[in-house]
Amino acid sequence: MIFLQEQMAVMIDRAFSLTRSNNSAMYTDQNQVSVWAAAALDRFTATGILSGYGDGSIRPQANATRAEVATVLLRALSIAGEQ
Secondary structure: OOOEHHHHHHHHHHHHOOOOOOOOOOOOOHHHOOHHHHHHHHHHHHHOOOOOOOOOOOOOOOEOOHHHHHHHHHHHHHHHHHO
16 A cells, blocks of 8 residues: 555554644645645654655655655654653
8 A cells, every 4th residue: 555655644643643733844845735734744743753855855745665654653653652
């Protein structure tokens, strides 16, 4: 199954019920983020679960690789364990 980056973030965000953040992250491709995924992506970038790419983008419409999904899951598990 293939997920977009933003779909992955929303699913993991809902599964872990992470603490909500009011921080609004800034990334170069922010205008490509779907409205329904914006809050989850902001939370993930603000907490360091999702760090993005070297060019300042998060590529919300790109397919998430297995390595990216594994990394995001491990970071979310770590943060959820701290709450």
